[in-house]
Structures are given as C-alpha cells and as structure tokens.
Amino acid sequence: MQGKDEYQHTATIYDFLFSRALREIRLNIRAVLAHCHAQNVIDLCCGTGEQLRMLACDDILLTGVDLSQAMLAKARQASPDVIHYLEADAGRLPLPDSGHDGVIISFGLHEKTAPQHEAIFSEACRLLAPDGNIIIADYCTPPAEFVSLLIGRGLIPVIERTAGLNHYHNYRDWMAGGGIDGFLERNNPGKLSLISPHFNGCIKLYVVSKVKNDPLSNSLKRQLHDKEPSTQKGTTT
Numbered sequence: 352m353q354g355k356d357e358y359q360h361t362a363t364i365y366d367f368l369f370s371r372a373l374r375e376i377r378l379n380i381r382a383v384l385a386h387c388h389a390q391n392v393i394d395l396c397c398g399t400g401e402q403l404r405m406l407a408c409d410d411i412l413l414t415g416v417d418l419s420q421a422m423l424a425k426a427r428q429a430s431p432d433v434i435h436y437l438e439a440d441a442g443r444l445p446l447p448d449s450g451h452d453g454v455i456i457s458f459g460l461h462e463k464t465a466p467q468h469e470a471i472f473s474e475a476c477r478l479l480a481p482d483g484n485i486i487i488a489d490y491c492t493p494p495a496e497f498v499s500l501l502i503g504r505g506l507i508p509v510i511e512r513t514a515g516l517n518h519y520h521n522y523r524d525w526m527a528g529g530g531i532d533g534f535l536e537r538n539n540p541g542k543l544s545l546i547s548p549h550f551n552g553c554i555k556l557y558v559v560s561k562v563k564n565d566p567l568s569n570s571l572k573r574q575l576h577d578k579e580p581s582t583q584k585g586t587t588t
Contacts, residue, residue: 357515358398362421365399366429373458377402379547379556380455380486385409387484389453395441395471396459400426403434414451416441442470444478452483460534461489461511461525462518468525472538476562485559486546490522491530494552503553531555 358365380402384392390411394403397415399422406413413434417423423436430436439445441459454475460468475485493503511522528534532555535543541562548555 356419356421357518358419358421361514362399362419362425365422365425366401370401373401376457376488376547376549376554376556377405380457380488381405381409383484383486383546383558384411384453387453389484391451391480392453392455393446393451393478394455394457395475396456397426397436398422400430400434400436402455402457404430407431407433411453416444442467442474444474446478448477449480451478452480454479454483454485456485456487456489458489460487460531461522462514463521465524465528468534469538472534476540479562481562483560483562485562486556487531487535487559488549488554488556489531489534490526490553491532491548491555492526496551499551499553502550507550507553531557535559 361368384406392403392406392411393414393416394400395416397403397417398419400415403413403415403426407430415423415426415434415436416439417426417436418438418440420438423438426434426436437444456471456475459471463471472485475487479485490503490507493499508519508522512519525534529536535557539559542560544558544560546556546558
C-alpha cells in the first residue's frame, strides 16, 4: 500500500513555484531529444508532467511515471490525451526491456534514498534501447564562487528544507555523496556527456548513452566475484 503522498499539498502550486526557474533546463532536454530523434520517451518521476507537455507537439510517444497521486492528477488535468501517465514506483516498473530511446530523470534522485537512486537508474538502463539516451538533471557540488555558493549552500537548501524533513535529509545525503557527479561516477555504465550547467553551476544536465549493462548487475557481479574464492573452496569443475 502506498504511504502518505508527500506532494499532496504542493502539487497544485508546483508549476507556479518552479516552472519559470526550470524552463531553460526543460528546453535543453527537449533539444537533446530532438537532436537524437527520439521517438519513444519516458519521464521517470515526472511530477506534474510539464516536461512531457513541452514535448507533446514533437510527434513522440510519451509516458510519465510518478508515485504521487496528487502530482499525476495535476499532470492528467493539464496534459493532452497523447501523454500516457502511469502511477508506479520508478524503481520497479511493469514495462518491457529496451522499449524507449529516451529516458528522462529530472530532479527525481536527490529527494530519494541511496537504494532508491540506484533502483531508478537501474530501471532507466533496463528500459533504454541500445541506441537510446538517458537525460538526467540534478544538483551538484557548487563551484567555489560567491554567487554559486550563495545559491548552492544558501537558496537551494532552504527550498529543499521546505519540502519536508525526510526530503531534506535525502537531499543532504545526495550532496554529501557528491551530487549528480558523484552518483554518475559510481553508477554510470556508458558514455557520459555534460550538456549544460545551470544556476551558476549548482545544477548539471547530463546525457548517458551507449549503455551496455545494468550498473547494479555489474556491482552484484563484482561482489559475487570477490566472494568466489571462499564460497567455491573445495569444489571442482
């Protein structure tokens, strides 16, 4: 059973608060997908669906996934029928492998726990077609410049704290782990391209392409390999 919807009180004002601030990032995501000629795009943790609505005129098959009923209600109300929305855990989806040539994860990781980060990214890799691209935007360690530090260590933490205590703790853990750069360094299974920094370098937009394997499967294989001498001792082949 789904727990309390942490966005039930903010879904109706989310776009009012953040639409203008995130517009440049969303336009860049659209430009990347157009450049890659994406035809089947899924947005994990899609929120109110504004990114998908921006893509709805580009003749693309569009799917949005979110666990928040309040966010999806807002998304469905504001979106054309060509966008399909799925209420589901983005870390465990009832969708086939390799079915999408574009996967978006926009500000969907920093608010989650580390196991949830990895599960969502693992699903993104599983859903991605061999020639597809994962487009991922999130917070990073701010550059050591006055305005960047003011935004990255002043403004953004205040915004994240207003989202709730659990949300804020997860954000703090995300930043302590190096933000999006640290996450992709630990989990990236393919070619990594920085598309653009935003908000004086406090947010980065990356594209992951040429994904070969699920990063969690690789991690598990390494763990099993490390254990192999002791677990296989005394066996013969």
